[in-house]
Amino acid sequence: MNHRCVAAALLLVGAAGSxxxxxxxxxxxxxxxxxxxxxxxxxxxxLQRQQVKATFFLAAEKTLDGGHSLDxxxxxxxxxxxxxxxxxxxxTFDHVYWRGDRADGGFDVRATSGPQAGVAGVMxxxxxxxxxxxxxxxxxxxxxxxxxxxxxxxxxxxxxxxxQAAAGCGWQHVGWAPAGFLGDELSSERYPNAQLLRQxxxxxxxxxxxxxxxxxxxxxxxxxxxxxxxLIMGLKSRGxxxxxxxxxxxxxDVVAHVRDRPAVK
Numbered sequence: 019m020n021h022r023c024v025a026a027a028l029l030l031v032g033a034a035g036s037x038x039x040x041x042x043x044x045x046x047x048x049x050x051x052x053x054x055x056x057x058x059x060x061x062x063x064x065l066q067r068q069q070v071k072a073t074f075f076l077a078a079e080k081t082l083d084g085g086h087s088l089d090x091x092x093x094x095x096x097x098x099x100x101x102x103x104x105x106x107x108x109x110t111f112d113h114v115y116w117r118g119d120r121a122d123g124g125f126d127v128r129a130t131s132g133p134q135a136g137v138a139g140v141m142x143x144x145x146x147x148x149x150x151x152x153x154x155x156x157x158x159x160x161x162x163x164x165x166x167x168x169x170x171x172x173x174x175x176x177x178x179x180x181x182q183a184a185a186g187c188g189w190q191h192v193g194w195a196p197a198g199f200l201g202d203e204l205s206s207e208r209y210p211n212a213q214l215l216r217q218x219x220x221x222x223x224x225x226x227x228x229x230x231x232x233x234x235x236x237x238x239x240x241x242x243x244x245x246x247x248x249l250i251m252g253l254k255s256r257g258x259x260x261x262x263x264x265x266x267x268x269x270x271d272v273v274a275h276v277r278d279r280p281a282v283k
Contacts, residue, residue, distance in 0.1 A: 043224075044224035044225075044257055044258045044259065045224060045225070045258070045259050045260065045261040045265065046198075046222060046223075046224065046225070046226050046227075046228055046253060046258050046259070046260060046261075047073065047226070047227045047228065047260070047261055047262065047263055047265075047266055048070060048072040048073070048228045048230070048250075048260055049072060049073045049074070049075065049170070049192070049194065049227060049228060049229055049230070049263070050072055050073075050074050050075070050230050050231060050232055051074075051075045051077070051109055051170060051172075051229070051230075051231050051232070052074070052075065052076055052077045052078075052079045052087040052088075052109060052113075052231070052232050053079055053087070053231040053232045053233035053234055053235075054079065054080065054081050054082050054087075054232070054233035054234070054235055055079075055081045055082065055087050055092060055095075055232050055233050056081075056082050056232075056233040056240070057232060057233050057240055057241075057242040057243065058092075058095060058232045058233065059095075060242055060243055060246075061232060061242055061246065062095070062098070062099065064242075064246050064247045064250065065102075065104075066102070067247070068247065068250045068251070068254075068260075070250055070260040071102070071103055071104050071105070071260065071261070071262045072104050072105075072260070072262065073104065073105040073106070073107065073166075073168075073192075073262045073263045073264075074099065074104060074105070074106050074107070074232075075106075075107045075108065075109035075168075075169070075170040075192075076088060076096075076106060076107070076108060076109055076153040076156070076157060076165070077108075077109035077110055077111060077112070077113040077131065077153065077172070078111050078112065078113075078131055078132065078152075078153070078156070079113050079130070079131050080131055081233075082233070086131060087232070088111075088153065088156045088157075088160070093159075093160040096157065096160045096161055097160055097161045100157075100160075100161040100163050101161075104262065105166055105168075105262040105263055105264050105273065106157055106163075106165050106166060107165060107166050107167075107168035107169050107170065107192065107263075108150045108151075108152075108153040108154060108165060108168070108169040108170075108189065109153065109169065109170055109172065110129075110149045110150060110152075110153070110169070110171070110172060111131075111132070111149055111152035111153050111156070112129035112130075112131045112132035112134065112135070112149065112152075113129060113130045113131045113132075113172050114127050114128070114129045114141070114146075114149055114172060115127060115128050115129070115130065115171075115172045115173055115175055116171055116172075116175045116176055116177065116180050117138070117175075118177075119177050119179045119180070120140065122142075123142065123143060123179070124140050124141060124142040124143070124145075125140070125141050125142075125146060125177075125179070125180060125183075126138065126139075126140060127139050127140065127141050127146075130172070143183040143186070143187075146180070146183055146184070147183065147184065147186070147187035147189070150169050150184060150187070150189050151187075153165060164276055165276075166263070166264070166272070166273045166276050167188050167189055167190060167272055167273075167275075167276060168189070168190055168191075168192050168263060168269060168272065168273065169184060169189045169190070169191055169192070170191065170192050170193070171191060174193055174194070176191060190269065190272050192227065192263060192269065193227065194226075194227045194228065194229040195222075195223075195225075195226035195227050195228070197218070197221035197222045197223065197226055198222060198226040198227050198228040198229055199229055200214065200218055200228055200229060200230045200241070200245070200249070201214040201217070201218075201241070202214075202230050202231055202234055202237060202240075202241030202242065202245075203231060203234045203236065203237060204237065205236070205237070206237050206238050206239035206241075207238070210239065211239060211241060211244040211245050212244075214241065214245060215244070215245045215248055215249055215252075218245075218249055219249065219252045219253065219256075222253060222258070224258060227263075227266070230242065230246070
């Protein structure tokens with residue numbers, strides 16, 4: 019291969035890695051849910067270095083410093099990510115798990131953050147919609163921007179009734195691909211980082227939505243420092259590129275109308 023061909027190949031690889039529209043036809047969609055934020059700075063650095071845009075789902079989860087992931091300590095971090103052009107959705111404010119549907123149309127729930135953490139509770143449809151809106155309100159306070167009308171239920175746990183309730187107040191749910199479950203919340207003793215990396219590089223395909231977190235309490239050997247950048251580089255080497263959910267065929271029209279949703283104040 020002569021030097022002109024080498025230069026052209028490098029240009030194409032670089033363009034694909036940056037998500038240049040029209041060059042890479044095989045996108046994957048990297049998403050992060052909040053967590054204890056212990057790897058948040060590292061994640062931001064890797065995304066910047068690799069020129070990757072991601073989608074973040076926001077909840078006010080307990081952090082390593084005793085605060086929560088949407089408090090004033092983290093407001094500059096979110097503002098910086100918003101300025102970089104990432105996309106953001108709701109993860110419920112208090113990280114509220116759906117646990118079952120009720121005969122009266124409400125839901126059995128349990129929050130893992132906030133004043134009701136660990137306490138079984140009940141929400142009607144209106145209360146659940148309000149819970150989805152709370153991160154939108156906080157995001158606007160921190161960044162001046164409007165959250166996309168996308169949400170991810172904690173644990174991905176939903177029902178048809180819950181999804182219908184959320185859709186009724188303007189929220190569309192986002193799950194993840196089976197191969198896109200990156201395993202950062204699994205036991206590091208049973209699922210070491212090297213194994214998770216090999217599995218992801220082997221199984222992820224174009225169109226997959228990938229799931230990781232900004233810090234998991236239960237995993238001893240943190241996933242992101244060992245796996246995130248090698249995973250991005252390895253997928254790029256397979257000809258895949260990275261896009262946000264604003265470019266996903268199922269969600270792009272919803273996100274495109276985000277400016278039509280008034281910011282919650």
